[in-house]
Amino acid sequence: MARMSASDRRAALARAALTVVERDGVHAATTRAIVAEAGMPLGSFHYAVPSRDELLRDVVELVVAGEGDAAFAALLADAVDPADAIRRTLTAYLEHVRAAPGREQAMFELTQYALRTADLQDLPAEQYARYHALAARILTAAQAHLGIRWTVPVAELARLVVTVTDGVTLGWLADRDDAAAERTIDLAAAALAPFAEPASDPTN
Amino acid sequence: MARMSASDRRAALARAALTVVERDGVHAATTRAIVAEAGMPLGSFHYAVPSRDELLRDVVELVVAGEGDAAFAALLADAVDPADAIRRTLTAYLEHVRAAPGREQAMFELTQYALRTADLQDLPAEQYARYHALAARILTAAQAHLGIRWTVPVAELARLVVTVTDGVTLGWLADRDDAAAERTIDLAAAALAPFAEPASDPTN
DNA sequence: CCCGAAGTTGGTCAAGTGTCCCAGACACAT
DNA sequence: ATGTGTCTGGGACACTTGACCAACTTCGGG
Incomplete structure (x- = not known):
């Protein structure tokens, strides 16, 4: 050795x-x-x-630590509107999961394990705080890229985005139904898009 | 014995x-x-x-088999509009999780375990199919209770609802932040409500 | 009443586990 | 060269785990 x-x-x-x-x-x-x-x-x-x-x-x-360097934000450049941007980003994430299912499953397993282990119980909170912060950064960057403004606090929207990605991942891991996952992402994008308004919207 | x-x-x-x-x-x-x-x-x-x-x-x-008897549908009676109904239902679910965190965590752990065990790999798909069916039943019942109609297929909306409940649960299990989870639910309810329209909406 | 089938139970085994030890090998400053 | 602290790696220990067994008890039909 x-x-x-x-x-x-x-x-x-x-x-x-x-x-x-x-x-x-x-x-x-x-x-x-x-x-x-x-x-x-x-x-x-x-x-x-x-x-x-x-x-x-x-x-x-x-x-x-290693989850943060996601290149998701780069995708925003091509998007034409908020719904499209959200859909592209979530789809990219799903592709990431499909390419390495074991990796994302490992994340969940490690989180569950930490929750059951006395010495590690503080880790999941930190882990999710980082996820939320990452999502918040992407959402903030999206405002500039898309010329929009989120009508709800970015931190709250970020948590919802993480919620959706986690849920989509879990569902796909369970049944591996690509089409259904895609439809869920489409729907989620449509549901989240109304939280964006043009940056210079005179109604505010 | x-x-x-x-x-x-x-x-x-x-x-x-x-x-x-x-x-x-x-x-x-x-x-x-x-x-x-x-x-x-x-x-x-x-x-x-x-x-x-x-x-x-x-x-x-x-x-x-035993996850189906949820009494969530009963809550719909008190709701005043779709957003309120969704929020109440998700909140009731969160209460259920908070009352017995180990139970919901056990669901996740068993799903992960099944995915890792060759003989059990078909079970998670069945498990989630039941979740989706349950959500679809509740959403269908909501149409009658609230006098509304979903503008997207119930099956697709059901999967999104399960996605959100899973995500909310996972997030709350990780950081136990009641207030943040509540706000996520509020936001999700606001995001999903537009998928409902009055049952007799003349624009259709 | 008897007897075979069904059910009960403590004991035991082999495999696998986390942890630890220690004799030796190595690198580097003196 | 020599010594000292760092690193190597085979072996061992105490313990847990899933699985199994053989002796025992209870039940129900002929």
Whole structure:
């Protein structure tokens, strides 16, 4: 095994653990499965990290941190109106899920696991705060790109958007019905579009 | 232990297993925890059911079958308009979640578990089909109660409603922010209400 | 009343788990 | 070169888990 600092090894273990969780689920993420994925001997595990739960915490934080760089905002440029923009963005997200179902399922599993683990109970709140903040950034950017203004607080709309993406994802994971998911997105876009008004609307 | 037929015992074990899953999570639903919950000796387990995975299948089916009797439709009577009706219904659902968070979390966990288990992969689709059917029934009933007509197919609207309830539940489970969840529901109600029109609207 | 079938139960096993240990190898400053 | 703290990695321990068994008790029909 190449020599590696304990902290580097810990990071490598977290990445390996995420790979295992995506592929086989949280319950399969044993210490042995993780070190096998990382190509390390078992002994390295507890040299690099005090306990398995602490590594899982790293994994959740890895997930939370790495979810932000979404290129969704770029899509806004092509959209012709708010409904179109919302539909395109949600569709892009669905494509992302379809391309790597295990990844999104891993997010849900990790959230549920954290909720059941005393030491990790604060993580889901942080995780969702980041999701909400990300959605808020996209919505704010959309105002400039589309020349519109949201008629309700962006923070509240952001939470609703995250709610819809989570719901669409869960539903699709359950029945893998692409067409139905698309229709749900169309409907959601139509439902959310009225919250936008032209930026210079004289009625305000 | 009272004498009991093997099939009755199997049903009792499935109920006990559900109780354990609600309280402690899927990973805690070991054969020993289940028989302890059911007040049975360990030996009874494999007399009544061939394997643990087969009992988990029973549990998922129990969940799928027993979710339908919601009394949500009754709330429609008091509502003054579609937005109010939707808000009341979603709020009632949120109350249901808040009263027994473990229960709804168990639903999610069981769905994820089924998706990861080869023998159970067909169950989530069935589970969500039932959710969608239930939502469709409520939406159809709402038409008569409120004297309105949905301007989009009920089946599609039903899937969106389930999407929203799932998303709201997941978000609330993560951060337990009652106020934020309430506002999300308010917003969702406002967004969905325009899909209703007076039943005798002359513009159609 | 008897007897085979059905049900009960504590004990046991092999596999798998998280955690820990320690003897050795390595890198680097002195 | 030598020493010191860091890293390696095979092995072990205590424990849990799902599964199984064999002896025992109870039931219901002939």
